[in-house]
Amino acid sequence: MTATKPRPFETVRLRASLDQIRSVSLSLVRLPLAAPISDAKVLTGRQKPLTEIAFLFAQITSEEGHEGLGFSYSKRAGGPGLYAHAREIAPELIGEDPNDIARLWDKMIWAGASVGRSGLAAQAIAAFDVALWDLKARRAGLPLAKLLGAHRDSVDCYNTSGGYLSMPIDEIVANIDAALARGIGGIKIKVGQPDTRADLERVAAVREHLGDAVPMMVDANQQWDRATALRTGRELERFNLTWIEEPLDAYDAEGHARLANALDTPIATGEMLTSAAEHWNLIQAGASDFVQPDAPRVGGITPFLRVMALADHKALSLAPHFAMEIHLHLAAAYPRTTWVEHFEWLEPLFNERFELRDGQMLVPARPGLGLSLSDQAGAWTTDRLTI
Template sequence: MLDVDQSSTLASEGERQAPSPERPPHTQGHDVVTTTQTTANAAHTAGDATLDRISWIKLSSVTLPLATPVSDAKVLTGRQKPMTEVAFLFVELATEAGHEGVGFSYSKRAGGPGQFAHAKELAPDLIGEDPSDIGRLWTKLCWAGASVGRSGLATQAIAAFDIALWDLKAKRAGLPLAKLLGAHRDSVRCYNTSGGFLHSPTEEVLENATASLASGIGGLKIKVGHPDGKQDLRRLTSVREHIGDDVPLMVDANQQWDRPTAQRMGRALEEFGLVWIEEPLDAYDAQGHAALAASLDTPVATGEMLASVAEHWELIRAGAADIIQPDAPRIGGITQFLKLAALADLHHLQLAPHYAMEIHLHLAAAYPSEPWVEHFDWLEPLFNERMHISDGRMHVPSRPGLGITLSEQARAWTRAECEVGKRA
């Protein structure tokens, strides 16, 4: 294994070496970029407390095909096309002492190749670094790409590294990530979204609802936002009659209403006893969300589309949400999520993280007040493990770290790869 000084001599900036013979590049018929690239000593001078260093990083661009094209209100209003796939950026890293971690970020419809490209630029900056210094490393990667900003694609690429580092830290401690963070509970209320999209006819939504509840899921979220609001109300009436009054029910308009429509629909939806109305307005309309939240009995939830803690702070400061819905891969990873969670708790907000239940289960379990976590079965083919759900709750696994490992199917869906450094 090369020490840091040796690697600095052998691989200067921009140099590329052939992959080591014991680790041939993964092909699967795709164009694969595999590099062994290392960097000079980090600016940080390690002291006696530095017991380990990052020696190897592997990036994978994985495209998950969806069995059925997915449509929400953005498709019905012509803003987007149906979603047919989800692009993932996976980061696997290892240290000189043999510890490993895995993390991921994702993009829907566009942006996946961009995340991979930016991550490929950043990865060499972590070689030789102490994996425990997660906060400092997040800042280092952020400044490495400062010219492209502190939100959006840039920090979503950083998120995959950050999540992998947290996974590694928890694995090294022998603890599930929730326990490392300090869990308030060992299970979290969960609701299903994937059965209530607008491309599904009402009869199919009802069948999906029955199946979800039978599987142990505790609540259901139904998409709304038809150009004709009466169609939403008819659909929701059928769902409520089908599941009964006691099952928690949410709706999601995916930013498709203007302020007057949101006000009218919000009043009409009061009779359904909803847990929340999600994204009734444009994600950045903090004032509109605040006015709506103040006028309705039904809680307003939003935040999933925001891409930084600073953007969420605008919502919080305006009183724009009763329930905040951050997405760790979108806002820069677990390090940033924890900052936002502290702000949300300080302002007595409820928490319902968006998507990526494999990550958010742990983060929700560590939130002081009772949260919700969103169940999506879309990602299941990517991992060898499954989340345990019963009695309306998703249970924190006993496995160390996030408790996930990449499946052979994920490897088969890989479109590009890049390796940096050398595995011990």
Template sequence: MIARITLSSVTLPLKQAISDAKVLTGRQRPMTEVAFLFAEVRTTDGLDGLGFGYSKRAGGRAQYAHAAEVAHELIGEDPNDIGRLWTKLAWAGASVGRSGAATQAIAAIDVALWDLKAKRAGLPLAKLLGAYRDSVRCYDTSGGFLHEPVERVLDNAEAARAAGIGGVKIKVGHPSPAVDLARVRAVRDRLGDDVPLMVDANQQWDRPVATRVGRALEEFDLTWIEEPLDADDVDGHAALARSLDTPIASGEMLTSVAEHVRLLDAVDVIQPDAPRIGGITQFQRLAALAEHHHLTLAPHFAMEIHVHLAAAYPHEPWVEHFDWLHPLFNERLDIRDGRIHLSGRPGLGVTLSEQARAWTVAHTVIQKGPE
């Protein structure tokens, strides 16, 4: 039975301020930190599960507060009944909805329950879910942001390849499409034609610009164009996918399975984020739908979670590599030959570092009786 749930709000400072197209268009400020919600679930027989979610810029405190308000519902419950417990938590906070911060708060606890279940079985999470492979293709994003001059982007791309990462994604959506095209051309020339290359506009184009720039990008044989349009513009994504040879990818900003369902017939690559849509329980529901639509799966961010979920997807997926989270965990993922290889460690295979504990800004222990 579940005896205790410990929730921690952790603020991860970034080494430098990060800017993508949303900053250049004036819609957001540069990002300087990421807020994480960690959930640690302990059972009466002394087993522990670890899960996490996150928020960029705003929302971290809301996630933490909501989790602290509903987590007591699980004390005394059987941690193996993960689907039922997800529903119980969702109903506990139903008045604030079934997407956004409410379900993102549940996600951290849900991931912890899956980590716990895999540890109880003595298996990596991917094996518990039913892995199709022991490694997953990966691509780097952290070196391709728009605040970086193109020379640094080129150096970062080469460093990523040298570190064993398979593909490279760079940000586009600059106010001048000519700048985007010049940066893409420079990266393609440096990497050669055989290296998978993706671009990400972060929803900053309208339909005419996305069409014009998308056609200009065709010559670079991109693996995909990501978020060319507003995440809710399903019809626009579908029209763009029909008009271009380059695959269209989207989904990371959606915060429920229901929101993704409308996108399944509009894109070629679906990019759900388990912490954003409510955890592994919801991700598995969406993955089944995506497989039915024969979509490529490329989960967003949180590679420590997503490598397991991608390994359990029937079609060959991608996982996004970010080095931002390295200080939070004691372990590192095994990256070589263009792929992330599963470790033999049970569960997610990661434990919280002392640095993560030091960055904790709020902490709650939920259990029966005194702490």
């Protein structure tokens, strides 16, 4: 009997490798907020109150009819810039295999490398990258969390949108009651006022209202200097906070590390960073106990997964910033302690809603991100293009 000579791997063409990206649709959407909101950056005069959020949406369709939806965003300035950069590099995807996500991320970042490989350039790529991961998970018939390899089917969640400095304390208390009744498990409020005594009074009032059992966080939005952060952090120890967020400038790795070593309360930071390399600088320095990457800001899910691996290597907890519509799936795929941040602001953009139960947000059973754009998103669209 003559044995059949095996075919070398390089001559075997898998069915998945035959698909190609047929079209990419881009849209710039401006979501208005119900009321202007302010954090510490507004009180220090560095920013104006936030009134709207600009979203860059990417919808990718393959020759075999598979589709994926992704988005990036910008608060205040930057939305038109994201859209313009995405429009320039989108043709790089046409004809490519949508399975090759990491290679396509490299291709896109180098296509615009003259303006950098982080910042706005990475954030524009994020919309494409998220759409490609959504497409892959939809094609597999799996929620994105399951495609990545989920460690849990639900994630602890906390609310931020009800605790801004522009809100009086009675409004914050009412927002807290509504959030807890909805099934949210933790509460975060903003601090960082010029008078730290006012911050302490607000924290004390909220902690008294919550009691000791409900997890509570505070966020200074980078507006303290090192001395103020240390003094105020010591005052905050008595409130048993889950973390103090962004007490210092986002790039002050040394200062955050000193603070993390000096305080019992965990430190959380990282939301403003725009690359995996920037996160590694903070992680190596021991600058935080909770790593807070933002997938749209770091360039999408592909670099976010690198940040997750780096954080896991250092045995750190994870609390992604904003965009729960993406981060729920990523947090579910992280092996250690993790939280997801609840903002109801984006809900009008999508037809679907996430389920909250007993302090946790449940990973939906729908394939991919489990999202589709609403008619309202179309009404708020100011620019669109299909390539």
